Amino acid sequence: MIEVKILGTGCPNCKRLEAETRAALDSAQIPYVLTKVTEIDQIAGYGILATPGLVMNEQVVSAGKIPARSWIIKWAQEREAASAE
Amino acid sequence: MTALRYKQGRLFATHIQGFEYKEGNLSMSSLPLRHSPTARAFILVGIAAAVWVVAYNSLQPAADWITYRVLGLSPESHFGSALNFFLYDVPKILLLLSGMVFVITVLRSFVTPEQTRRWLGGRREGVGNVLAAAFGVITPFCSCSAVPLFIGFVESGIPLGVTLSFLIASPMVNEVALIMLLGTFGWQVALLYLVSGLTVAILGGIVIGRLRMERHVEGFVYQVKVRANTPNTDSRLTWPERFDQALSSTRDIVGKVWPFVVVGIAVGAFIHGFVPDAALAEILGKPAWWSVPLAVVVGVPLYANAAGIIPVVSVLLDKGVLLGTALAFMMSVVALSLPEMIILRRVLKPRLIGLYIGVVAVGIVLVGFLFNLILG
Numbered sequence A: 001m002i003e004v005k006i007l008g009t010g011c012p013n014c015k016r017l018e019a020e021t022r023a024a025l026d027s028a029q030i031p032y033v034l035t036k037v038t039e040i041d042q043i044a045g046y047g048i049l050a051t052p053g054l055v056m057n058e059q060v061v062s063a064g065k066i067p068a069r070s071w072i073i074k075w076a077q078e079r080e081a082a083s084a085e
Numbered sequence B: 001m002t003a004l005r006y007k008q009g010r011l012f013a014t015h016i017q018g019f020e021y022k023e024g025n026l027s028m029s030s031l032p033l034r035h036s037p038t039a040r041a042f043i044l045v046g047i048a049a050a051v052w053v054v055a056y057n058s059l060q061p062a063a064d065w066i067t068y069r070v071l072g073l074s075p076e077s078h079f080g081s082a083l084n085f086f087l088y089d090v091p092k093i094l095l096l097l098s099g100m101v102f103v104i105t106v107l108r109s110f111v112t113p114e115q116t117r118r119w120l121g122g123r124r125e126g127v128g129n130v131l132a133a134a135f136g137v138i139t140p141f142c143s144c145s146a147v148p149l150f151i152g153f154v155e156s157g158i159p160l161g162v163t164l165s166f167l168i169a170s171p172m173v174n175e176v177a178l179i180m181l182l183g184t185f186g187w188q189v190a191l192l193y194l195v196s197g198l199t200v201a202i203l204g205g206i207v208i209g210r211l212r213m214e215r216h217v218e219g220f221v222y223q224v225k226v227r228a229n230t231p232n233t234d235s236r237l238t239w240p241e242r243f244d245q246a247l248s249s250t251r252d253i254v255g256k257v258w259p260f261v262v263v264g265i266a267v268g269a270f271i272h273g274f275v276p277d278a279a280l281a282e283i284l285g286k287p288a289w290w291s292v293p294l295a296v297v298v299g300v301p302l303y304a305n306a307a308g309i310i311p312v313v314s315v316l317l318d319k320g321v322l323l324g325t326a327l328a329f330m331m332s333v334v335a336l337s338l339p340e341m342i343i344l345r346r347v348l349k350p351r352l353i354g355l356y357i358g359v360v361a362v363g364i365v366l367v368g369f370l371f372n373l374i375l376g
Helices: A012-027 A040-045 A069-084 B037-057 B059-070 B078-108 B113-120 B127-138 B143-155 B160-172 B175-185 B187-210 B239-273 B277-284 B291-299 B306-318 B323-335 B338-344 B350-375
Strands: A002-007 A032-037 A053-056 A059-063 B003-007 B010-014 B020-022 B025-027
Touching (some): A002 A012, A040 B143, A053 A069, B037 B059, B037 B078, B037 B239, B078 B175, B078 B239, B113 B143, B127 B160, B143 B160, B160 B187, B160 B323, B175 B187, B175 B306, B239 B306, B291 B323, B291 B350, B306 B323, B338 B350
Antiparallel strands (some): B020 B025
16 A cells, blocks of 8 residues: 655646546556645645655655656555565 | 657657557567667657658648639738638648747756756856746746745745746746747747846846845745655656657647637738738837837736737737837736736735736836837
C-alpha cells in the first residue's frame, strides 16, 4: 500500500495528473490511497516550485508536469519494494 | 503521406513509409539497420520538419488555387481577396505556431524552475533582475504555478524585486504572441516586443524592489517550512521523452488557441476585404498623446488570448494605428490579467498587487510612447 498525494490548487493539469496516476496504478494493480493537497501553504511545504506535484510515501517524485504512466508505475514499484524490506 | 498523431502520451506515427508503430516505440521494421530509440525519434522529427517546410511553402499557391481557380473568384473582388487572405493566413499561423511551440518546448525541457532558482540564488539587484526576466521568458511555467514559485523563490532568499521581475516577464513575453508577431509582422517587430517586454520586467522589478515592499507580502510566505526531503524529480530526460512532452504541449497549446486564431483572422479578413481604409483611419488614424494610455487602460481589464488579439491588431495597424499604440494595447492585454492577479492575491497584499499593476502599466505606456516617437 502506498500513500499518494496530488499537490495542486485545482487547475486542469492537477485533475489530469490525478486521473493519470489512478489509471497507471490501477493498471499495474498497485494498492494505494490517494489524497489531494489543495492548501497553498501545505503545497509549498513540499518545496515544489510548480504544480501539479506528485508525492509518494511523503517523497516528491514529480513537479510541474504530468509524467508518463510508465514513470508513475516505476516510482510506485520502487516505493513498494522499499517498504517491503 | 505523413500523419503524426498523438495518443496517450506517446509519439504515434502512422503511414510513414518504413515506419511501423509497435508497443509505444517507433520501430523501423522494413529498414535493415538497427537504430536506437533516440535515432528513431530524430529521424521522425526530421521527416516532420521536412513535411512542415513543404507545406509552409505551398500555402500561397494553394490559397490562390482554391479562391481563383476552384471557386473562380476575382482577385479584385472584396470577397475574393478576403477569402484568399483567410485561406492563406489561418494555415500559415497554425503551422508557425505548431512548429515553433514544438521547438520552444524542446528547448524549455532543458530548463526547470528548480534550476532557475539555483541560478538566481545569491544574485544582487540589477544583475539578478536581468537574469530573472530572461529566465521568466524561457522557464516553462503556467500561471497556476505562480504561487508555489513565488513562495519557493522568496523562501530561498531571492529578493522580492528579482522574483517579481521573473513573474512580470513570464506572461509579458508570451511565446504565442511572439510567434504570431513573427508570422504577421516579421522578426523586427517580434524582437522589439521581446526586448521591450524584458525591459519592463527588469525595471518593474527594480522599482518594486527599491520601494521595500516586503511587509506587503502575506505573512505565511515567510513562515512556510520546507520539509527536509528535497524534490528528487527526474530532470534528466531522454530525447524521445523531450519530443514526447513537446508534442503533448504543442497539441495542448495549439488545441487551445486555434479557435481564437480562426476568429481573429476572420475578423481581420473581413476588415481587410470590406472596410474602407478611410473609415478606420478617420477614427484611429490621428495620433494623439492620449492614444497610448487609452490603449493600456482599455487593454488591462481585457483578458483575451494573445492568438486572437494579434490578427485584429495587425489590421488596425494596416489601417493607420501607430505601432507603439498597438503593441502597448497587446502587451497590456497579455501581461496583466484578472485571473493571474487573483492567484497572486494569495501571496501579495492589495497594496503590492496595486503597485505591481501600476508599475507594469506605466512601463507599457512608456514603451508605447517610445516606439511611436522612434518609428512615428
